[in-house]
Amino acid sequence: MDLAFTEADEDFRKELRTWLDANLPQEMRRSEFWADKSDAEQFQIRRDWEAGKAKAGFAGIQWPTEYGGRGGTPGMKAIYDQEMVLANAPTTVNPLGLAFLAPTVMFLGTEEQKKTIIPELLHNKTIWCQGFSEPGAGSDLAALQMKAEKQGEEYVVNGQKIWTTNAMHGDKIFTLARTGPSEASRHAGISMLLIDMHQPGVEARPLKQMSGASEFGEVFFTDATCPITEILGGENEGWKVAMLLLSFERGSSAIGQYTEFRKMWDEVARAALSTDRDGEPAAKDPVLRQKLAEQLVDLECLKYHSWHILTSTSKGKDLGFEASMTKLMWSETFRNLSDVYSDVVGPQFQVAGRPGVSRGELTTMALWSRSCTIWGGSSQVQRTVVAERVLGLPK
Numbered sequence: 537m538d539l540a541f542t543e544a545d546e547d548f549r550k551e552l553r554t555w556l557d558a559n560l561p562q563e564m565r566r567s568e569f570w571a572d573k574s575d576a577e578q579f580q581i582r583r584d585w586e587a588g589k590a591k592a593g594f595a596g597i598q599w600p601t602e603y604g605g606r607g608g609t610p611g612m613k614a615i616y617d618q619e620m621v622l623a624n625a626p627t628t629v630n631p632l633g634l635a636f637l638a639p640t641v642m643f644l645g646t647e648e649q650k651k652t653i654i655p656e657l658l659h660n661k662t663i664w665c666q667g668f669s670e671p672g673a674g675s676d677l678a679a680l681q682m683k684a685e686k687q688g689e690e691y692v693v694n695g696q697k698i699w700t701t702n703a704m705h706g707d708k709i710f711t712l713a714r715t716g717p718s719e720a721s722r723h724a725g726i727s728m729l730l731i732d733m734h735q736p737g738v739e740a741r742p743l744k745q746m747s748g749a750s751e752f753g754e755v756f757f758t759d760a761t762c763p764i765t766e767i768l769g770g771e772n773e774g775w776k777v778a779m780l781l782l783s784f785e786r787g788s789s790a791i792g793q794y795t796e797f798r799k800m801w802d803e804v805a806r807a808a809l810s811t812d813r814d815g816e817p818a819a820k821d822p823v824l825r826q827k828l829a830e831q832l833v834d835l836e837c838l839k840y841h842s843w844h845i846l847t848s849t850s851k852g853k854d855l856g857f858e859a860s861m862t863k864l865m866w867s868e869t870f871r872n873l874s875d876v877y878s879d880v881v882g883p884q885f886q887v888a889g890r891p892g893v894s895r896g897e898l899t900t901m902a903l904w905s906r907s908c909t910i911w912g913g914s915s916q917v918q919r920t921v922v923a924e925r926v927l928g929l930p931k
C-alpha cells in the first residue's frame with residue numbers, strides 16, 4: 537500500500553491551492569456566510585462559483601481531456617477532494633450529473649450526446665437530477681412503475697419519482713421508465729430517458745428534511761413528453777444502463793470523506809471540552825472519552841482503507857463489489873461520530889437555532905449523516921452485497 541502521493545500529484549495540489557487562495561473568498565469559507573441566504577440563493581452562488589472553477593480547469597479531474605476533463609490520476613482526484621474540504625469550499629451542485637451521468641454518457645452515449653451533455657453539465661449550464669426511486673421502489677429498484685408510451689416521435693411519460701436530489705433546481709432528469717413488456721423479467725422493458733424538467737407535464741415539489749433544508753423532492757410526470765432520441769443506451773436497455781451508471785460510484789477512495797470527518801472529530805472534541813457537564817467539561821466523562829477514542833480509531837481505519845483503495849485504483853484495479861465496503865465504512869463512521877456529537881451536546885442538538893442564531897455546522901452535518909446510510913444503497917443492502925459478492929457467502 538502506498539502512503540504518499542507522487543511528486544506530480546503534489547504539484548497539482550500546489551496549483552489547486554494557489555487557485556483556491558485567489559478565487560475562494562474568505563467569507564465563503566465560513567458557515568455564517570450561508571446562514572441568512574435562502575436555498576435558492578445558496579444554490580445560485582454555488583452554481584456560479586463551481587462554473588468558474590470548471591472554467592479554470594479544476595473539474596472533471598479524472599475525466600479524459602477530450603471531454604473537457606483534466607486527464608488526471610486517482611491521486612489527483614483524491615488531492616482535489618482533500619483540498620476542497622480543507623478550504624471549506626462549496627460542494628458541487630451537480631453531483632448526479634458529474635458522478636453518474638457523465639461517465640455513463642462517455643461509455644455508451646451517442647456522439648451527439650457526448651458533445652452536448654458532457655460540456656453543459658461540466659460548466660453547470662444544465663443541472664441534472666436522478667429519477668430512479670419511486671414510492672414503491674427504493675432498494676428494490678426493479679419494482680419501478682413509471683410508464684413511457686411511444687406516440688409518434690416522442691414518449692408520453694406518466695408516474696412519480698421521489699427523494700430526487702435537487703428536484704427544485706433540476707433542468708433535466710435521467711430517469712427510468714417502463715417502455716416495453718416485463719413479463720419475462722422485472723428488469724426487462726425499462727429505458728433510461730433524459731427528460732426536460734422545464735415543461736408543463738413535470739412538476740417538482742420540495743420535501744422538507746429534518747435539517748430544515750429541501751435538498752430533495754418529489755417529481756410528478758403527467759403526460760410529460762420526451763423525444764425518442766433522448767434515450768440513453770437504447771430502448772428497453774435501461775436496467776443495464778442503470779447498473780453501469782451506479783457502478784461509477786465505485787472506484788473512488790474515501791480520502792475526501794476521511795479529511796472531512798477528521799476535521800469534524802476535532803470540532804466534536806473541542807465541543808466536549810467547552811460543554812459543561814455537572815460542573816466539569818464533558819470531555820472528563822470517562823464513557824464519552826471512550827467513545828471519542830473509538831471514533832478516532834475508526835477514522836484511522838477509514839484512512840488506511842482509503843489509501844489501500846487509492847493504491848489499487850492507481851494500479852488500474854477495478855474494485856467491483858468491494859466498493860460497497862468503502863461506502864459502508866465512511867457512512868457508518870460519519871453517523872457514529874455524529875452520535876458522539878449528540879452525546880456531547882444532548883438531544884437539544886436537533887432543535888433549530890434560536891431566532892437570530894443559525895444552526896451550527898456540526899449540527900447540520902450530524903443531521904445529514906443520518907441519510908448517508910440510506911442513499912446510494914442502504915447499509916443493510918451493502919452488507920448483503922459484501923456477504924454474497926465479495927465473501928461468496930450463500931444467499
Ligand SMILES: Cc1cc2nc3c(=O)[nH]c(=O)nc-3n(C[C@H](O)[C@H](O)[C@H](O)COP(=O)(O)OP(=O)(O)OC[C@H]3O[C@@H](n4cnc5c(N)ncnc54)[C@H](O)[C@@H]3O)c2cc1C
Binds near residue numbers: 665673699701
Ligand atoms: C438524502 C437522500 C437523497 C436521495 N437522492 C436520490 C436521488 O437523487 N434519486 C433517486 O432516485 N433516489 C434518491 N434517494 C433515494 C434512495 O436511493 C433510497 O432512499 C434508497 O434506495 C432506499 O430506498 P427506500 O427509501 O425506498 O427504502 P426501502 O428500500 O423501503 O428500505 C427500507 C429499509 O429496509 C431495508 N431493506 C430494504 N430491502 C432490504 C433487503 N433486501 N435486505 C435487507 N434490508 C432491506 C433498508 O436497508 C431500509 O433500512 C435519496 C435518498 C436520500 C436519503
